[in-house]
Each structure stands twice: as C-alpha cells, then as structure tokens.
Amino acid sequence: MERTLTLGIACLCLAPLFFWLGFGMVWWFTKDAGGGGEDRIAYGYFGVLGGLALAGIGIAILWYLSSRFLVLHSLRYLQIADAILIVGWLVYWAVNTAQEPQRLSYEGKWAALEIEVKAAKPLLAGSDIASAISMDYIGGQNSGNFPRSEAVRKEGEFLILPWATAPMYVDKWQMRVFLHNKPLLFPLDLPRLPTQSTDWSSWISPVQYQEYVIPADVQQKLTLRYRLRLVPATENFH
Known part of the structure; x- marks a missing residue:
C-alpha cells in the first residue's frame, strides 16, 4: 500500500511536467510552419494531444520501472522526491495566485x-x-x-x-x-x-x-x- 501511494503521488506530480514537455515539443516543431489562424488552432490541438500522449507514456514508464526495480529500502528516496515535488508545486501555485488579478469585492x-x-x-x-x-x-x-x-x-x-x-x-x-x-x-x-x-x-x-x-x-x-x-x-x- 505504501509503495502504491508513493508511486501514485510521484505520477500525479510529474504528469503536468510530461504534459508541458510534450506540448513544448509540438510547439517547437510547428513554430515556423506558418499558416493562417485555423492552422495555428490545429497546431494548438496537436500540442494538447502531444502533451497528453507524453504524459500517459511517461506515467506508464515511471510506474513500470518503479514497480519492477524499486526495492523497499530505497522507497524512502522516492518519498523524499515526492515531498520536494509537492513543495515545488505549492510554491508554483502560490506565486501564480499572487500574480492573479485581485477582485475588488466589498459587502454592500x-x-x-x-x-x-x-x-x-x-x-x-x-x-x-x-x-x-x-x-x-x-x-x-x-x-x-x-x-x-x-x-x-x-x-x-x-x-x-x-x-x-x-x-x-x-x-x-x-x-x-x-x-x-x-x-x-x-x-x-x-x-x-x-x-x-x-x-x-x-x-x-x-x-x-x-x-x-x-x-x-x-x-x-x-x-x-x-x-x-x-x-x-x-x-x-x-
């Protein structure tokens, strides 16, 4: 159970990184392709699909390798990595939240x-x-x-x-x-x-x-x- 939970947290934390890597790769290969507005929209959809595909592949590989080669005494290292990733995402969320426009709301x-x-x-x-x-x-x-x-x-x-x-x-x-x-x-x-x-x-x-x-x-x-x-x-x- 502990191994499964640790792997699940690692996959959830790394999935967005895999997604943006896939999206960025599609953008890199299509940024000079030219075309009109409809073409750019199509490239955007391809980027999303590429990101989802790479996220799925990355999670599958990570799960397979960790399940196959991760021994119990080294599980602690992955848990430390999970903690670092969670803190990183919390910092990222806090910074982006602070940069969001502030809504002015006053009762009455x-x-x-x-x-x-x-x-x-x-x-x-x-x-x-x-x-x-x-x-x-x-x-x-x-x-x-x-x-x-x-x-x-x-x-x-x-x-x-x-x-x-x-x-x-x-x-x-x-x-x-x-x-x-x-x-x-x-x-x-x-x-x-x-x-x-x-x-x-x-x-x-x-x-x-x-x-x-x-x-x-x-x-x-x-x-x-x-x-x-x-x-x-x-x-x-x-």
Missing part, C-alpha cells in the same frame, strides 16, 4: 477610482482639455469610464479634468493618459486590495510608457492625483 459597497488630471494651458495647444486629454485604467478590469468634462475647472494657469471609473479587478494600479494621442503612464500607490477609502493623493508626474519619451514641459506641467472611495451600493457617481 463598490470601489470608485476618481482621477483628476491637471494640465498647463499651453500644453493643450488651444484645444479643449476634454478633447486634448483622454485616459483609461489599464491596471485590470473596470466597469465603465466616466469622464466629467462638465466639471472642468481652472486653477491659475492650469485646467483640471475630473474622471472616474469602477475598478473590478486589479493587477497593477495604473492609469494611462493620452495628451494629443501621446501616451503617458501614471502608477498609483494603492494597496492591492484596499480596505478603506483614501484621501486625495499628491499631484504626481508621468513616467515613460512604451517608446514615447516624455518632453520636459509635459513632465513638469501635466500631473495627476487620485483617490479611491468605497461607495454604498445605492450610490452612483456624482
């Missing part, structure tokens, strides 16, 4: 991310701020964007454009702002799973996004601030 409440972008008038090149600037939440999944161009206000030489959204999942708290279609990135310093509403942040400057190099005047004269509100389910944006 929902999360509202409120943003204000402040831009110096010369940056707008004579355009209305709501036309010159647009933005989106790229840190996860959200439910609707709520630009509030009617609430634009002046602050000295600057114009301020309010905006809001309802984030549902968070991978990274990030806002992407477009100034005349040029992208800028604003990382937001918020907990992965906020437990309470926050005050307005200080005004922060953009960081480089992709290949676009931020001009010095934009770096200095376009800023953003944010806050997160946990809103009662009966309340809408206002």
Whole structure:
C-alpha cells in the first residue's frame, strides 16, 4: 500500500511536467510552419494531444520501472522526491495566485477610482482639455469610464479634468493618459486590495510608457492625483 501511494503521488506530480514537455515539443516543431489562424488552432490541438500522449507514456514508464526495480529500502528516496515535488508545486501555485488579478469585492459597497488630471494651458495647444486629454485604467478590469468634462475647472494657469471609473479587478494600479494621442503612464500607490477609502493623493508626474519619451514641459506641467472611495451600493457617481 505504501509503495502504491508513493508511486501514485510521484505520477500525479510529474504528469503536468510530461504534459508541458510534450506540448513544448509540438510547439517547437510547428513554430515556423506558418499558416493562417485555423492552422495555428490545429497546431494548438496537436500540442494538447502531444502533451497528453507524453504524459500517459511517461506515467506508464515511471510506474513500470518503479514497480519492477524499486526495492523497499530505497522507497524512502522516492518519498523524499515526492515531498520536494509537492513543495515545488505549492510554491508554483502560490506565486501564480499572487500574480492573479485581485477582485475588488466589498459587502454592500463598490470601489470608485476618481482621477483628476491637471494640465498647463499651453500644453493643450488651444484645444479643449476634454478633447486634448483622454485616459483609461489599464491596471485590470473596470466597469465603465466616466469622464466629467462638465466639471472642468481652472486653477491659475492650469485646467483640471475630473474622471472616474469602477475598478473590478486589479493587477497593477495604473492609469494611462493620452495628451494629443501621446501616451503617458501614471502608477498609483494603492494597496492591492484596499480596505478603506483614501484621501486625495499628491499631484504626481508621468513616467515613460512604451517608446514615447516624455518632453520636459509635459513632465513638469501635466500631473495627476487620485483617490479611491468605497461607495454604498445605492450610490452612483456624482
């Protein structure tokens, strides 16, 4: 019984590795094969079949060899290997779970991310701020964007454009702002799973996004601030 249980655990732990090895082999031999979308889908199915086939073959060989040549006094080594494999899979699961988008769920409440972008008038090149600037939440999944161009206000030489959204999942708290279609990135310093509403942040400057190099005047004269509100389910944006 002990031998059977030990072999069963080893097979279960190694089966995914055999599967991905088979899938990877099919991918390697077909990656330069070309073809259209239907061909790529077919290659994907072949990869799955190859992975399943290799997993079955690998388990069968492992079971046969272990059953035939594994003597009782060496069973302990296989049990140690089983323990190492189990710990490895648990670590793999924990790392992948930590990287999964965090769902924002609050009993009787929902999360509202409120943003204000402040831009110096010369940056707008004579355009209305709501036309010159647009933005989106790229840190996860959200439910609707709520630009509030009617609430634009002046602050000295600057114009301020309010905006809001309802984030549902968070991978990274990030806002992407477009100034005349040029992208800028604003990382937001918020907990992965906020437990309470926050005050307005200080005004922060953009960081480089992709290949676009931020001009010095934009770096200095376009800023953003944010806050997160946990809103009662009966309340809408206002």
